[in-house]
Amino acid sequence: MFKDLDPILHSQLRLAVMSLLIGVKEAEFTFLREKTGATAGNLSVQIQKLKDAGYIEVIKQFKENYPQTICKVTAPGIKAFEEYVTSLQSYLGK
Amino acid sequence: MFKDLDPILHSQLRLAVMSLLIGVKEAEFTFLREKTGATAGNLSVQIQKLKDAGYIEVIKQFKENYPQTICKVTAPGIKAFEEYVTSLQSYLGK
Protein backbone atom coordinates (compact mmCIF):
# COMPACT_ATOMS: atom_id res chain seq x y z
CA MET A 1 0.00 0.00 0.00
CA PHE A 2 2.27 2.75 1.29
CA LYS A 3 5.97 2.34 0.72
CA ASP A 4 8.27 3.49 3.52
CA LEU A 5 9.89 6.83 2.89
CA ASP A 6 13.66 6.92 3.38
CA PRO A 7 14.01 9.02 6.55
CA ILE A 8 17.30 10.45 5.35
CA LEU A 9 15.55 11.98 2.36
CA HIS A 10 12.24 12.78 4.03
CA SER A 11 13.52 16.10 5.29
CA GLN A 12 12.87 19.34 3.52
CA LEU A 13 16.44 20.57 3.64
CA ARG A 14 18.15 17.28 2.84
CA LEU A 15 15.75 16.70 -0.04
CA ALA A 16 16.46 20.18 -1.39
CA VAL A 17 20.21 19.56 -1.16
CA MET A 18 19.89 16.27 -3.00
CA SER A 19 17.66 17.84 -5.61
CA LEU A 20 20.23 20.54 -6.24
CA LEU A 21 23.15 18.14 -6.34
CA ILE A 22 21.43 15.83 -8.79
CA GLY A 23 20.98 18.82 -11.06
CA VAL A 24 24.54 20.08 -10.94
CA LYS A 25 26.65 17.07 -9.84
CA GLU A 26 28.84 19.31 -7.69
CA ALA A 27 28.20 22.36 -5.56
CA GLU A 28 29.76 24.54 -2.89
CA PHE A 29 28.41 24.87 0.61
CA THR A 30 27.64 28.52 0.05
CA PHE A 31 25.76 27.77 -3.16
CA LEU A 32 23.62 25.24 -1.32
CA ARG A 33 23.00 27.68 1.52
CA GLU A 34 21.87 30.41 -0.84
CA LYS A 35 19.65 28.17 -2.94
CA THR A 36 17.99 26.52 0.05
CA GLY A 37 17.84 29.56 2.30
CA ALA A 38 18.98 27.41 5.19
CA THR A 39 21.15 28.63 8.04
CA ALA A 40 24.77 27.54 7.83
CA GLY A 41 24.45 25.50 11.03
CA ASN A 42 21.47 23.56 9.84
CA LEU A 43 23.04 22.97 6.44
CA SER A 44 26.26 21.78 8.04
CA VAL A 45 24.38 19.19 10.10
CA GLN A 46 22.27 17.96 7.19
CA ILE A 47 25.25 17.68 4.85
CA GLN A 48 26.95 15.57 7.47
CA LYS A 49 23.93 13.26 7.61
CA LEU A 50 23.81 12.88 3.85
CA LYS A 51 27.51 12.11 3.91
CA ASP A 52 27.11 9.57 6.72
CA ALA A 53 24.40 7.89 4.67
CA GLY A 54 26.77 7.70 1.73
CA TYR A 55 24.46 9.80 -0.42
CA ILE A 56 26.99 12.55 -1.03
CA GLU A 57 30.73 13.00 -1.06
CA VAL A 58 32.19 15.99 0.73
CA ILE A 59 35.48 17.54 -0.26
CA LYS A 60 37.05 20.16 1.97
CA GLN A 61 39.71 22.36 0.49
CA PHE A 62 40.84 25.96 0.34
CA LYS A 63 39.96 28.37 -2.39
CA GLU A 64 41.50 31.80 -2.45
CA ASN A 65 42.50 31.60 1.20
CA TYR A 66 39.03 30.57 2.37
CA PRO A 67 37.85 27.15 3.37
CA GLN A 68 35.63 25.61 0.74
CA THR A 69 33.28 22.66 1.07
CA ILE A 70 32.30 20.92 -2.12
CA CYS A 71 29.46 18.38 -2.26
CA LYS A 72 28.83 15.77 -4.90
CA VAL A 73 26.03 13.27 -5.09
CA THR A 74 27.10 9.61 -5.21
CA ALA A 75 25.61 6.75 -7.21
CA PRO A 76 23.84 5.35 -4.11
CA GLY A 77 22.55 8.86 -3.48
CA ILE A 78 20.99 9.06 -6.91
CA LYS A 79 19.45 5.63 -6.47
CA ALA A 80 18.03 6.53 -3.06
CA PHE A 81 16.57 9.74 -4.44
CA GLU A 82 14.89 7.91 -7.28
CA GLU A 83 13.47 5.33 -4.92
CA TYR A 84 12.21 8.05 -2.62
CA VAL A 85 10.37 9.67 -5.50
CA THR A 86 8.86 6.33 -6.48
CA SER A 87 7.78 5.63 -2.90
CA LEU A 88 6.18 9.03 -2.67
CA GLN A 89 3.88 8.19 -5.57
CA SER A 90 2.08 5.70 -3.37
CA TYR A 91 0.99 8.57 -1.13
CA LEU A 92 0.01 10.99 -3.82
CA GLY A 93 -2.70 8.86 -5.32
CA LYS A 94 -3.07 7.44 -8.82
CA MET B 1 13.06 27.70 -6.07
CA PHE B 2 11.97 25.28 -3.37
CA LYS B 3 8.51 25.79 -1.96
CA ASP B 4 8.08 25.17 1.75
CA LEU B 5 6.53 21.84 2.58
CA ASP B 6 3.61 21.99 5.00
CA PRO B 7 5.07 20.42 8.15
CA ILE B 8 1.70 18.98 9.10
CA LEU B 9 1.67 16.93 5.92
CA HIS B 10 5.39 16.25 5.70
CA SER B 11 5.10 13.23 7.96
CA GLN B 12 4.88 9.72 6.63
CA LEU B 13 1.95 8.69 8.79
CA ARG B 14 -0.06 11.89 8.51
CA LEU B 15 0.45 11.91 4.76
CA ALA B 16 -0.72 8.31 4.54
CA VAL B 17 -3.82 9.12 6.58
CA MET B 18 -4.65 12.09 4.37
CA SER B 19 -4.04 10.03 1.26
CA LEU B 20 -6.46 7.38 2.50
CA LEU B 21 -9.08 9.90 3.56
CA ILE B 22 -9.00 11.69 0.24
CA GLY B 23 -9.68 8.38 -1.44
CA VAL B 24 -12.60 7.33 0.73
CA LYS B 25 -13.89 10.58 2.27
CA GLU B 26 -14.56 8.82 5.56
CA ALA B 27 -12.78 6.10 7.50
CA GLU B 28 -12.64 4.43 10.89
CA PHE B 29 -9.64 4.56 13.20
CA THR B 30 -9.15 0.82 12.87
CA PHE B 31 -9.25 1.00 9.09
CA LEU B 32 -6.56 3.68 9.12
CA ARG B 33 -4.48 1.67 11.55
CA GLU B 34 -4.63 -1.44 9.41
CA LYS B 35 -3.90 0.35 6.16
CA THR B 36 -1.01 2.35 7.54
CA GLY B 37 0.41 -0.32 9.82
CA ALA B 38 0.87 2.29 12.53
CA THR B 39 0.54 1.62 16.21
CA ALA B 40 -2.69 2.86 17.77
CA GLY B 41 -0.83 5.33 19.97
CA ASN B 42 1.02 6.94 17.12
CA LEU B 43 -2.10 7.06 14.99
CA SER B 44 -4.07 8.65 17.82
CA VAL B 45 -1.51 11.44 18.17
CA GLN B 46 -1.27 12.10 14.44
CA ILE B 47 -5.05 12.15 13.98
CA GLN B 48 -5.22 14.74 16.73
CA LYS B 49 -2.67 16.89 14.92
CA LEU B 50 -4.54 16.68 11.63
CA LYS B 51 -7.68 17.62 13.48
CA ASP B 52 -5.96 20.55 15.25
CA ALA B 53 -4.79 21.76 11.85
CA GLY B 54 -8.36 21.61 10.59
CA TYR B 55 -7.42 19.10 7.90
CA ILE B 56 -9.77 16.41 9.13
CA GLU B 57 -12.96 16.16 11.12
CA VAL B 58 -13.13 13.56 13.84
CA ILE B 59 -16.40 12.07 14.96
CA LYS B 60 -16.49 9.93 18.06
CA GLN B 61 -19.45 7.69 18.54
CA PHE B 62 -20.40 4.21 19.60
CA LYS B 63 -21.02 1.40 17.21
CA GLU B 64 -22.31 -1.92 18.48
CA ASN B 65 -21.24 -1.13 22.02
CA TYR B 66 -17.69 -0.14 21.05
CA PRO B 67 -16.23 3.31 20.76
CA GLN B 68 -15.73 4.28 17.17
CA THR B 69 -13.65 7.10 15.77
CA ILE B 70 -14.53 8.27 12.30
CA CYS B 71 -12.28 10.59 10.31
CA LYS B 72 -13.23 12.72 7.36
CA VAL B 73 -11.06 15.03 5.35
CA THR B 74 -12.20 18.67 5.25
CA ALA B 75 -12.10 21.12 2.35
CA PRO B 76 -9.03 22.89 3.81
CA GLY B 77 -7.47 19.45 4.21
CA ILE B 78 -7.93 18.65 0.53
CA LYS B 79 -6.54 22.04 -0.41
CA ALA B 80 -3.50 21.60 1.84
CA PHE B 81 -2.85 18.15 0.41
CA GLU B 82 -2.99 19.45 -3.13
CA GLU B 83 -0.66 22.31 -2.28
CA TYR B 84 1.72 19.90 -0.61
CA VAL B 85 1.85 17.79 -3.76
CA THR B 86 2.46 20.87 -5.87
CA SER B 87 5.22 22.06 -3.56
CA LEU B 88 6.86 18.66 -3.69
CA GLN B 89 7.23 18.94 -7.45
CA SER B 90 9.82 21.66 -6.92
CA TYR B 91 12.05 19.13 -5.19
CA LEU B 92 11.58 16.28 -7.59
CA GLY B 93 12.97 18.06 -10.59
CA LYS B 94 11.42 18.96 -13.92
Place this chain on the structure above:
DNA sequence: TATTTTGGTTTATAAAATAAACTACTTTAT
Protein backbone atom coordinates in the same frame (compact mmCIF):
# COMPACT_ATOMS: atom_id res chain seq x y z
C1' DT C 1 -15.89 -13.97 37.58
C1' DA C 2 -11.33 -13.80 35.93
C1' DT C 3 -8.98 -13.13 31.41
C1' DT C 4 -8.68 -11.48 27.06
C1' DT C 5 -9.92 -8.38 23.45
C1' DT C 6 -11.41 -3.95 21.42
C1' DG C 7 -10.63 0.76 20.79
C1' DG C 8 -8.58 3.87 21.97
C1' DT C 9 -5.66 7.95 25.13
C1' DT C 10 -1.88 9.60 27.84
C1' DT C 11 2.75 9.78 29.17
C1' DA C 12 7.56 8.97 28.46
C1' DT C 13 11.53 8.43 25.49
C1' DA C 14 14.22 8.80 21.35
C1' DA C 15 15.25 11.17 17.25
C1' DA C 16 15.14 15.24 14.29
C1' DA C 17 15.17 20.01 13.07
C1' DT C 18 16.58 24.40 14.12
C1' DA C 19 18.81 28.25 16.24
C1' DA C 20 22.33 30.26 18.82
C1' DA C 21 26.92 30.43 20.01
C1' DC C 22 31.43 29.58 18.85
C1' DT C 23 35.96 28.67 16.01
C1' DA C 24 39.31 30.00 12.85
C1' DC C 25 40.81 32.63 9.75
C1' DT C 26 40.77 36.84 6.18
C1' DT C 27 39.92 41.36 4.67
C1' DT C 28 39.37 46.11 5.33
C1' DA C 29 39.70 50.30 7.78
C1' DT C 30 42.30 53.16 11.20
Place this chain on the structure above:
DNA sequence: ATAAAGTAGTTTATTTTATAAACCAAAATA
Protein backbone atom coordinates in the same frame (compact mmCIF):
# COMPACT_ATOMS: atom_id res chain seq x y z
C1' DA D 1 49.89 47.24 13.82
C1' DT D 2 45.62 46.67 15.42
C1' DA D 3 40.78 46.73 15.82
C1' DA D 4 36.48 45.80 13.49
C1' DA D 5 33.91 43.37 10.28
C1' DG D 6 33.28 39.57 7.09
C1' DT D 7 33.71 34.57 5.32
C1' DA D 8 32.99 29.82 5.92
C1' DG D 9 31.88 26.95 8.36
C1' DT D 10 31.24 23.61 13.17
C1' DT D 11 29.53 22.61 17.69
C1' DT D 12 26.31 22.81 21.28
C1' DA D 13 21.85 23.65 23.11
C1' DT D 14 16.92 24.02 22.58
C1' DT D 15 12.68 23.00 20.59
C1' DT D 16 9.79 20.14 18.03
C1' DT D 17 8.45 15.50 16.19
C1' DA D 18 7.92 10.83 16.01
C1' DT D 19 7.41 6.71 18.27
C1' DA D 20 6.81 3.41 21.81
C1' DA D 21 5.26 1.94 26.13
C1' DA D 22 1.99 2.12 29.57
C1' DC D 23 -2.47 2.85 30.74
C1' DC D 24 -7.85 3.14 30.76
C1' DA D 25 -12.68 1.75 30.15
C1' DA D 26 -15.80 -1.21 28.53
C1' DA D 27 -17.17 -5.62 26.19
C1' DA D 28 -16.68 -10.34 25.02
C1' DT D 29 -15.23 -14.79 26.16
C1' DA D 30 -13.81 -18.87 28.81
